[in-house]
Amino acid sequence: MAATLTPSTSACAACVVVPSAEALAGRRARTQSRLMLSVPAVQNATSISEVERLLESVPGVRSARVNLTLKRVSVDAEGDVTAEDLVARLAAIGYPAHELDPGLLSVTENDKRGRDLLMRLGVAGFSMMNIMLLSVAVWSGAEGQTRDLFHWISAMIALPTLAFAGQPFFASAWTSIQARRLGMDVPISLALVLASSISLFETIKSGHHAYFDAAVSLCFFLLAGRYLDYRSRAAARSAAEELAALEVPRALRLEGAQETMVAIADLRVGDLVRVRPGARMPVDGVVIEGASEIDRSLLTGETLPVQAVPDTVVSAGEVNLTGPLTVRVTAAGKDSSLHRMADLVAVAESARNRYTSLADRMARRYSPSVHVLALTSFLSWLWISGGDVRLAVNIAAAVLIITCPCALALAVPAVVTSASGKLFRKGLLIKDGTALERLAEVDTVVFDKTGTLTLGTPRPLALQDQPPAALPVAMALAAASAHPLSLALVAGLRDMGMTPAELSELREVPGYGVEGRWQDRRVRLGRAAWIGAEEAAETATYLDLGQGGAPLTFRFADSLRPGARAAVDGLRAQGKNVMLLSGDSASAVQALARDLGIADWRAGALPAEKANVIAELSAAGRKVLMVGDGLNDTAALAGAHVSISPASALDAARVASDVVLLGQDLGPVADAARISVVARRRIKQNFALSLVYNLVAVPVALVGLATPLIAALAMSTSSLMVTLNAMRMK
Amino acid sequence: MEILSFLIPVSLFLGFLGLIGFFWAIRGHQFEDLEGDGHRILRKDYDDHPKTDRTGG
Numbered sequence: 001m002a003a004t005l006t007p008s009t010s011a012c013a014a015c016v017v018v019p020s021a022e023a024l025a026g027r028r029a030r031t032q033s034r035l036m037l038s039v040p041a042v043q044n045a046t047s048i049s050e051v052e053r054l055l056e057s058v059p060g061v062r063s064a065r066v067n068l069t070l071k072r073v074s075v076d077a078e079g080d081v082t083a084e085d086l087v088a089r090l091a092a093i094g095y096p097a098h099e100l101d102p103g104l105l106s107v108t109e110n111d112k113r114g115r116d117l118l119m120r121l122g123v124a125g126f127s128m129m130n131i132m133l134l135s136v137a138v139w140s141g142a143e144g145q146t147r148d149l150f151h152w153i154s155a156m157i158a159l160p161t162l163a164f165a166g167q168p169f170f171a172s173a174w175t176s177i178q179a180r181r182l183g184m185d186v187p188i189s190l191a192l193v194l195a196s197s198i199s200l201f202e203t204i205k206s207g208h209h210a211y212f213d214a215a216v217s218l219c220f221f222l223l224a225g226r227y228l229d230y231r232s233r234a235a236a237r238s239a240a241e242e243l244a245a246l247e248v249p250r251a252l253r254l255e256g257a258q259e260t261m262v263a264i265a266d267l268r269v270g271d272l273v274r275v276r277p278g279a280r281m282p283v284d285g286v287v288i289e290g291a292s293e294i295d296r297s298l299l300t301g302e303t304l305p306v307q308a309v310p311d312t313v314v315s316a317g318e319v320n321l322t323g324p325l326t327v328r329v330t331a332a333g334k335d336s337s338l339h340r341m342a343d344l345v346a347v348a349e350s351a352r353n354r355y356t357s358l359a360d361r362m363a364r365r366y367s368p369s370v371h372v373l374a375l376t377s378f379l380s381w382l383w384i385s386g387g388d389v390r391l392a393v394n395i396a397a398a399v400l401i402i403t404c405p406c407a408l409a410l411a412v413p414a415v416v417t418s419a420s421g422k423l424f425r426k427g428l429l430i431k432d433g434t435a436l437e438r439l440a441e442v443d444t445v446v447f448d449k450t451g452t453l454t455l456g457t458p459r460p461l462a463l464q465d466q467p468p469a470a471l472p473v474a475m476a477l478a479a480a481s482a483h484p485l486s487l488a489l490v491a492g493l494r495d496m497g498m499t500p501a502e503l504s505e506l507r508e509v510p511g512y513g514v515e516g517r518w519q520d521r522r523v524r525l526g527r528a529a530w531i532g533a534e535e536a537a538e539t540a541t542y543l544d545l546g547q548g549g550a551p552l553t554f555r556f557a558d559s560l561r562p563g564a565r566a567a568v569d570g571l572r573a574q575g576k577n578v579m580l581l582s583g584d585s586a587s588a589v590q591a592l593a594r595d596l597g598i599a600d601w602r603a604g605a606l607p608a609e610k611a612n613v614i615a616e617l618s619a620a621g622r623k624v625l626m627v628g629d630g631l632n633d634t635a636a637l638a639g640a641h642v643s644i645s646p647a648s649a650l651d652a653a654r655v656a657s658d659v660v661l662l663g664q665d666l667g668p669v670a671d672a673a674r675i676s677v678v679a680r681r682r683i684k685q686n687f688a689l690s691l692v693y694n695l696v697a698v699p700v701a702l703v704g705l706a707t708p709l710i711a712a713l714a715m716s717t718s719s720l721m722v723t724l725n726a727m728r729m730k
Numbered sequence: 731m732e733i734l735s736f737l738i739p740v741s742l743f744l745g746f747l748g749l750i751g752f753f754w755a756i757r758g759h760q761f762e763d764l765e766g767d768g769h770r771i772l773r774k775d776y777d778d779h780p781k782t783d784r785t786g787g
Contacts, residue, residue: 045769045770045772045773046773048766048769048770048773049773049774049775053775067762067763067766068763068765068766069762069763069764069765069766070763115756118756118761119753119756122749122752122753122756123749124747126745126748126749126752129745130742131746133741134738146734149734153738235772312757499778516751537732
């Protein structure tokens with residue numbers, strides 16, 4: 001199939017002879033493109049079909065393939081198919097999507113290390129099964145030459161296997177010895193080497209016991225743990241890469257009279273950039289032409305749009321609302337305010353990276369004791385038996401095999417894999433390996449308001465209290481503009497069953513509002529100053545009916561994010577303190593706090609104040625979970641014990657947080673807190689299980705009763721129990 | 731017991747066959763979307779564009 005769809009150059013012998021064919025192929029490769037979209041809402045077979053069928057019905061799309069595990073769709077298309085178009089089409093059938101940068105993602109896709117580990121795991125598994133088959137015969141009493149033959153065959157399978165499959169452990173043990181540390185891999189490598197050499201020696205001497213089966217199954221179980229661990233790390237890393245790729249940064253540069261689409265990295269200070277209505281500021285700059293309103297809510301948390309006229313300073317991340325603006329670049333890319341914020345975040349984060357996980361603490365205590373135990377048993381048996389080195393080494397090897405942290409190595413990765421898989425299905429992406437553990441310790445949850453608990457989209461209030469005659473006029477005026485307040489007003493009035501009035505001479509005045517002519521009177525809808533109205537405290541727009549009376553005020557409130565109430569209630573039910581911390585005005589914050597039943601709220605908080613509040617809480621011994629989305633939250637997000645941000649959040653905020661919410665619904669936050677507590681409990685149970693197993697098995701090994709059969713049985717059962725315990729996560 | 735000299739190579743050979751199959755599956759990117767493949771088999775419509783080696787993502 002691959003050959004018919006995409007003939008590769010190597011398969012085409014004529015290409016070498018006829019260079020034009022290759023050139024042709026190259027030209028075709030340029031006009032076709034590979035688009036990558038993140039579609040978090042894909043859930044099951046039906047949605048796979050819906051998404052693929054829709055995308056393949058788009059003219060120019062050659063094929064679309066959903067990857068359900070990663071919740072991505074890759075699209076092979078002609079050059080003129082744009083990601084924006086596909087995203088819009090997907091959104092129309094209920095699948096919100098983001099474009100991803102395929103260049104950044106390709107690294108994780110053809111991921112060599114993961115496949116390498118999987119291959120070693122496969123080889124170890126194959127050898128383990130074969131050696132176990134032979135061992136069963138030995139355990140059930142094969143004698144003499146048969147036993148020797150079986151031992152020899154086992155050796156022939158086991159030694160190459162260990163040399164190949166054990167490499168990750170040997171390599172990491174060697175580096176830790178060079179750094180003069182005793183990691184977990186040192187006793188592992190020691191056990192593997194010691195067990196296989198003593199077994200080889202016994203085989204040559206036609207002894208009774210050989211530990212080839214134990215050595216290989218040890219290797220297999222440890223590799224399984226290593227692979228699971230790698231998988232969750234890779235998922236975390238690809239999450240970070242995916243987010244970096246989430247916003248493909250482009251800008252419209254003005255070159256004379258021409259507009260060209262360029263990457264932000266190519267912009268220089270002094271360039272002129274056109275920002276269309278509805279677009280986000282790509283750079284920091286100064287407005288030199290045009291009039292509009294800009295939405296700063298992502299940066300400051302205030303919901304009220306700000307007027308933009310020439311000489312207004314704008315920063316990257318703000319949204320242009322009504323009119324086109326021409327902006328002179330003052331800082332782009334690495335120097336822009338967004339990136340400076342990201343650098344600050346990196347500093348705050350490095351402090352958090354010092355967190356030591358349960359597994360680290362366990363390994364630090366456990367690893368030295370393994371060595372001491374094995375050495376003690378060797379020396380004491382040497383003394384008891386009066387210098388029988390063969391016996392002493394045998395027992396020391398048995399002790400090493402038994403104490404090797406087989407179940408311990410599986411205890412954490414199995415739980416983390418199972419928990420983060422569960423959370424991913426609920427729409428939560430874990431970016432950091434220790435985030436789950438930190439989430440489990442949380443006792444205080446701090447929410448941002450705008451864009452987090454609310455969607456940042458306005459909803460008109462008390463429309464039925466307005467004079468009924470004014471409403472059709474307001475609707476007709478609002479319908480002429482794409483301003484978010486106008487859109488909300490039209491939607492609200494349509495829900496009331498209104499139809500717009502007949503207006504003439506409708507025109508939008510960018511940055512101010514809309515005006516028109518109604519029954520020979522000039523009517524206006526827009527900013528307070530333009531209408532001549534008294535400015536209200538909350539977000540509002542004003543209507544002048546041209547009758548000389550006082551202008552009408554339409555007030556707006558932010559609409560609640562779906563699941564916000566469930567999240568707040570769920571977290572409170574788990575006994576956590578919930579707090580609201582916003583940069584918006586006191587009246588708006590208070591209304592929302594009262595609505596959600598949050599007693600503890602603060603309004604008008606500047607970014608630094610937010611970070612301070614978090615720092616004070618942490619200093620008081622609280623473990624804080626910060627949920628936020630704006631640039632004003634980034635410092636707080638980075639400073640908190642653990643942090644969550646929605647996918648709609650600004651780049652910097654997503655980078656700063658440990659967990660990203662892929663869907664719109666905020667409800668999974670409460671689930672995440674619950675699941676993390678369960679996961680932590682499972683990890684502790686797993687540690688307890690493997691310790692109990694050691695307490696039982698080590699004395700057996702110490703007195704020299706650990707036959708290969710007992711070692712193999714103990715190892716498999718403990719690993720199996722730990723894995724099963726991890727999998728019963730609900 | 732002479733049968734062993736015959737059976738052991740046979741069992742090893744079969745095991746190797748399985749191992750080679752496993753390698754082949756890894757090379758064919760068959761482990762990249764386990765969940766999706768599980769759901770895909772339940773669909774009613776025919777898969778017109780089965781996954782190729784190149785479109786593994």
